[in-house]
Amino acid sequence: MTTLIIIAILPIVLLYIGLYKANKLLLPVTIAGLLVALASAVMQWNNGASAIFSGMMLFDNFSVAFSAIAIVSTLLILMLSKDYFERISDNVAEYIAIMLFSLAGIVVMVSYYNLAMLFVGIEIMSVSLYILAGIDKKNFASNEAALKYFLMGAFSTGFLLFGITLIYGATHSFGLEAIRNWAVQHPRGIDPLFHTGIILIIVGLCFKVGAAPFHFWTPDVYEGSPTLVTAFMSTVVKTAGFAAFLRLFSVSFAPVAEFWMPTLMVITIITLFVGNLTALYQHGFKRMLAFSSISHAGYLLFAIVALSATSGNAVFMYATAYSIASIVAFGVLILVQQQLGSDSFECFNGLHKRNPFLAATLTIAMLSLAGIPLTAGFIGKFFMFSGAMSRFHLWLVIIAVINAIVSIFYYFRVIIAMYFRNAEHEALTVPGYYQFVLGFSALVTLIIGIYPAIIHNLTYNI
Amino acid sequence: MTVSILLLLPLLAALALLFIKGDAVKTIALAFSLIELALGVYFITQFQTNISSPQFVFDAAWMPKLGIYFTAAIDGINIIPVILTVGLVPLIIGTTFKREYKNASAFYALIMFMQFGLMLVFTALDGFMFYVGWEAALIPIYFICGMWGGENRVKVTLKFFIYTFAGSLFMLLALIYLYLQTPEHSFDIYKFYALQLNPTQQAWVFAAFLLAFAIKMPIFPLHTWQPDTYTEAPAAGTMLLSGIMLKMGIYGALRWMIPIAPVGFYEWQNNPLWLAIAGILYASIIAFRVKDSKRLIAYSSIAHVGLIAAGLLAWTIQGLQGAMIQMLNHGLEVVGVFFVLDIIERQLKTRDVDQLGGIAKVAPQLSIAFLIIVLGSVGLPLTNGFIGEFLLLNGVYRYDMWMGIVAGLTIILGAVYMLRAYKNIMQGQTNALTATFTDITAGERLILGIICVLIIVIGVYPQPVLHLTESSVTQLMNDVNSKISAALLHKK
Numbered sequence: 001m002t003t004l005i006i007i008a009i010l011p012i013v014l015l016y017i018g019l020y021k022a023n024k025l026l027l028p029v030t031i032a033g034l035l036v037a038l039a040s041a042v043m044q045w046n047n048g049a050s051a052i053f054s055g056m057m058l059f060d061n062f063s064v065a066f067s068a069i070a071i072v073s074t075l076l077i078l079m080l081s082k083d084y085f086e087r088i089s090d091n092v093a094e095y096i097a098i099m100l101f102s103l104a105g106i107v108v109m110v111s112y113y114n115l116a117m118l119f120v121g122i123e124i125m126s127v128s129l130y131i132l133a134g135i136d137k138k139n140f141a142s143n144e145a146a147l148k149y150f151l152m153g154a155f156s157t158g159f160l161l162f163g164i165t166l167i168y169g170a171t172h173s174f175g176l177e178a179i180r181n182w183a184v185q186h187p188r189g190i191d192p193l194f195h196t197g198i199i200l201i202i203v204g205l206c207f208k209v210g211a212a213p214f215h216f217w218t219p220d221v222y223e224g225s226p227t228l229v230t231a232f233m234s235t236v237v238k239t240a241g242f243a244a245f246l247r248l249f250s251v252s253f254a255p256v257a258e259f260w261m262p263t264l265m266v267i268t269i270i271t272l273f274v275g276n277l278t279a280l281y282q283h284g285f286k287r288m289l290a291f292s293s294i295s296h297a298g299y300l301l302f303a304i305v306a307l308s309a310t311s312g313n314a315v316f317m318y319a320t321a322y323s324i325a326s327i328v329a330f331g332v333l334i335l336v337q338q339q340l341g342s343d344s345f346e347c348f349n350g351l352h353k354r355n356p357f358l359a360a361t362l363t364i365a366m367l368s369l370a371g372i373p374l375t376a377g378f379i380g381k382f383f384m385f386s387g388a389m390s391r392f393h394l395w396l397v398i399i400a401v402i403n404a405i406v407s408i409f410y411y412f413r414v415i416i417a418m419y420f421r422n423a424e425h426e427a428l429t430v431p432g433y434y435q436f437v438l439g440f441s442a443l444v445t446l447i448i449g450i451y452p453a454i455i456h457n458l459t460y461n462i
Numbered sequence: 463m464t465v466s467i468l469l470l471l472p473l474l475a476a477l478a479l480l481f482i483k484g485d486a487v488k489t490i491a492l493a494f495s496l497i498e499l500a501l502g503v504y505f506i507t508q509f510q511t512n513i514s515s516p517q518f519v520f521d522a523a524w525m526p527k528l529g530i531y532f533t534a535a536i537d538g539i540n541i542i543p544v545i546l547t548v549g550l551v552p553l554i555i556g557t558t559f560k561r562e563y564k565n566a567s568a569f570y571a572l573i574m575f576m577q578f579g580l581m582l583v584f585t586a587l588d589g590f591m592f593y594v595g596w597e598a599a600l601i602p603i604y605f606i607c608g609m610w611g612g613e614n615r616v617k618v619t620l621k622f623f624i625y626t627f628a629g630s631l632f633m634l635l636a637l638i639y640l641y642l643q644t645p646e647h648s649f650d651i652y653k654f655y656a657l658q659l660n661p662t663q664q665a666w667v668f669a670a671f672l673l674a675f676a677i678k679m680p681i682f683p684l685h686t687w688q689p690d691t692y693t694e695a696p697a698a699g700t701m702l703l704s705g706i707m708l709k710m711g712i713y714g715a716l717r718w719m720i721p722i723a724p725v726g727f728y729e730w731q732n733n734p735l736w737l738a739i740a741g742i743l744y745a746s747i748i749a750f751r752v753k754d755s756k757r758l759i760a761y762s763s764i765a766h767v768g769l770i771a772a773g774l775l776a777w778t779i780q781g782l783q784g785a786m787i788q789m790l791n792h793g794l795e796v797v798g799v800f801f802v803l804d805i806i807e808r809q810l811k812t813r814d815v816d817q818l819g820g821i822a823k824v825a826p827q828l829s830i831a832f833l834i835i836v837l838g839s840v841g842l843p844l845t846n847g848f849i850g851e852f853l854l855l856n857g858v859y860r861y862d863m864w865m866g867i868v869a870g871l872t873i874i875l876g877a878v879y880m881l882r883a884y885k886n887i888m889q890g891q892t893n894a895l896t897a898t899f900t901d902i903t904a905g906e907r908l909i910l911g912i913i914c915v916l917i918i919v920i921g922v923y924p925q926p927v928l929h930l931t932e933s934s935v936t937q938l939m940n941d942v943n944s945k946i947s948a949a950l951l952h953k954k
Contacts, residue, residue: 373597386638394635401631408624420608420616453525460527 001052001059003044003067004111006037007104011097018093027082030096034075041067045458051113055175058113062312062462066110066243069316073236073323074103076441077228080331082433084228087338088136095135099232102128106240110247115164115174118244122160122208125240126153129233133225145224152207152217160204166197179252187255198253198260202267205248209241211267211297212274219278222290227337230286231330234293235323242300242315249304250311257307264305265396271298272403279410285333285343288410289326292369295407296322299400302384306391312462314387317455318380321368321448324441325377328365331438332358339428348414349423358430359418361442368445370411371404376448379456464520465534468505468548469581471498476574482567488559491570495552498577502548505536511929514538514937516587524591529641529648534585538934542786542927543584543713546793547706551577554701556909557801560808561697563610569698576602576702583710589637589649592718596630596674596710603702610696622691625684629677633714636670640722654722655941661949664726671719672734678711679767681734682741692760697804700756704763704800705793712770712789720777721938724945727777735775735861739869742768746875750882755803755813758883759796762839765872766792772869773854779939781857786931787924788850791838791917795847798835798913802828805906806887810895815883820892825901829888831910836884838917840877846920 010033051058085092105124134146170193171182210218275295282288303311352359368377475494516535582595607619745764752758773781822829841847859866
């Protein structure tokens with residue numbers, strides 16, 4: 001709870017700092033504040049928490065782990081924001097504040113224990129994101145992204161809310177445990193309210209996490225939004241979406257798994273193919289990352305399809321690996337975009353000669369996203385595959401393997417451009433903040449890949 | 463002393479080499495690989511041939527909550543690939559001394575990293591570790607071929623990568639499947655051996671492993687990546703690929719595929735065996751028509767490995783021992799041949815057999831070395847190839863006479879195309895191009911000399927090598943055969 005309070009107060013402080021034009025203070029205060037929030041979250045670890053505020057919130061290990069990864073990712077992304085927001089306008093304090101409001105919503109989303117809180121969390125997060133997508137006011141694509149995101153987001157929220165009300169109608173409660181108890185007491189038959197509610201919630205949540213066939217907003221929004229905002233959306237927001245998804249389904253809907261599981265399995269398969277096959281045909285790195293994020297949503301759905309006691313850990317490992325690798329990818333992308341003016345694959349040609357450090361970190365990130373051993377991405381995929389196989393979803397795993405092979409084509413395209421092709425470009429200048437974030441993220445990717453027990457020993461049963 | 467030091471040293475060497483600039487990097491890389499070789503030799507002298515259990519075991523927790531351990535050891539099954547790896551890497555580094563590679567520190571670091579991956583594969587007794595090593599060996603060779611390879615390298619290396627990655631992912635599924643079958647959820651290979659899977663399960667596990675290993679070896683018709691990759695890769699990359707890396711497939715089949723799924727193997731044995739034999743014929747026939755000398759050796763390599771695979775899959779003691787010794791022989795010969803071709807290409811800038819000829823006149827030493835290597839690879843008596851091919855053909859023949867006869871053609875066909883290649887390159891009159899050729903230098907003489915001496919020594923007195931593997935191979939074979947006969951009895 002302290003974490004949430006700190007994260008909610010921090011943006012207000014920032015707004016005051018902005019008011020007094022002390023822009024130099026913004027980033028240090030943000031970083032310090034987030035570190036305090038992180039520390040307060042970690043201190044909650046293993047506290048044997050019980051639900052608070054009449055069962056509205058539950059800050060257990062699951063919530064601590066996902067809050068921590070959300071805070072760390074936000075921290076890394078905000079470090080990349082040095083000199084980034086200034087290019088858009090002077091209202092830097094507002095941008096950072098809105099992002100932190102969104103983070104507050106995310107902490108609620110990973111700690112809710114009541115559907116009302118889920119809805120509140122998702123709305124706090126989403127409304128902030130609608131604004132963030134459109135902060136580049138003079139850019140046509142950014143406006144389009146904001147409008148599309150708002151329309152689609154509002155639409156999906158409608159589905160989610162409708163689903164929640166139907167569930168309430170059937171079970172007379174918003175509380176996750178009460179819903180679970182109701183489901184256990186009504187094991188047979190299809191209840192029109194309850195089961196329709198589950199389907200509507202699936203639709204709403206799949207919109208939020210960008211799973212096919214509810215993914216149509218993703219590419220345009222990701223491409224149109226300022227790259228830093230895209231990085232935030234495709235890492236922190238997606239992780240939170242899956243944490244919320246998983247908590248709801250593992251706590252409340254697990255007893256009726258045989259009802260929603262086939263639906264979700266179909267969604268998973270479609271998501272994998274749509275994400276991977278479309279990513280193959282992209283010419284821009286940013287749009288490729290957008291489609292690859294759809295395919296990663298597919299892999300993350302594995303943990304929910306194959307729901308078990310280890311699902312939380314699987315989602316956590318996968319989301320961590322994916323977030324950190326994506327931050328590297330977006331960080332390099334920002335530098336390339338700013339200094340070369342485009343994000344096509346040709347801009348990466350010969351990067352390893354001019355910027356060996358950038359090329360090395362981006363290579364590690366791409367290998368991690370592709371799931372090659374000795375990187376964190378492989379560990380994530382390993383948990384997903386073994387989880388699914390332990391629930392006998394062999395065909396699902398084989399489909400995932402085929403998709404993993406396809407993904408090599410587009411992830412390696414940028415590696416090939418950087419190392420195997422030549423081009424005459426100026427060397428990119430890499431600011432110190434970027435060096436730290438990229439180096440740190442690449443290192444974490446390798447450490448988790450080489451010795452995953454460092455995290456797994458803690459999170460194996462969240 | 464445990465085997466961990468053999469694993470750690472190349473990894474540290476790779477990291478250290480990254481920070482060394484200038485020409486010294488070659489020498490330092492060679493020094494590291496020689497230290498590794500010295501350690502390897504020490505392990506071999508300490509190796510006890512009369513016991514079949516793992517020796518120099520290193521065991522550490524990796525992800526203990528998931529039953530994943532870092533377990534490495536040497537026994538009679540992997541000692542040959544280990545010798546091959548520690549022995550060939552210094553030779554391969556030695557062959558690069560005359561070549562100037564851009565960004566040399568990365569080049570040598572990748573070679574050492576690849577050695578780390580290979581050692582991981584060969585010494586792993588844990589399924590997870592085996593898979594990690596399998597991919598860890600693939601990444602460096604991908605970059606070696608992609609960054610320093612020929613003109614078509616981008617397309618060719620991507621094909622190579624996708625092929626092997628696809629195969630290995632199915633192997634990963636098989637490993638996870640086995641892991642979930644073990645009662646205590648473990649990746650330990652001995653727990654895998656102890657599993658009681660029914661024939662259908664075994665057949666699927668066998669198929670998944672076979673896909674990975676057949677692509678790596680490669681067995682016809684999964685070989686299409688191989689000639690292109692060998693041709694486009696830089697000489698050192700080709701040597702790593704053909705000399706050591708393809709043995710991963712053979713070793714994997716022997717250590718993992720067959721003992722884990724003996725009944726699946728027994729029921730499906732015929733199919734991969736015929737494919738291997740078909741590959742021998744197919745590659746030999748293509749080798750007749752190929753003009754690019756590097757490509758020719760690539761096809762001859764498919765034929766040779768096809769024979770090793772056939773001897774292994776025939777599952778007789780002769781075939782297995784032949785496969786063991788032939789892994790070593792093939793590694794030596796193929797490094798030697800590619801080195802000779804690299805010397806010629808570096809001086810004359812061509813690999814086209816038709817443009818060469820008469821080199822023996824201007825470079826008698828090179829020509830003698832090449833002759834010994836070629837004779838070794840066609841299996842002339844008193845060279846190492848003879849004992850290997852004899853055992854392999856003997857093994858195949860004992861399994862099925864017709865297979866033995868068809869596979870035996872490889873001796874004749876191989877002799878024809880290899881000797882013809884020798885004739886076209888070395889003999890005849892010098893032409894305007896080859897007249898400018900100069901003979902080998904002291905360093906090259908040393909490397910070729912080592913290879914030639916080993917070819918003859920192993921050919922004359924193969925007993926020590928065979929002795930190293932004998933008890934483990936016999937033990938493994940008896941275990942597998944008793945499982946198969948138990949399953950057959952159960953069926954009746």
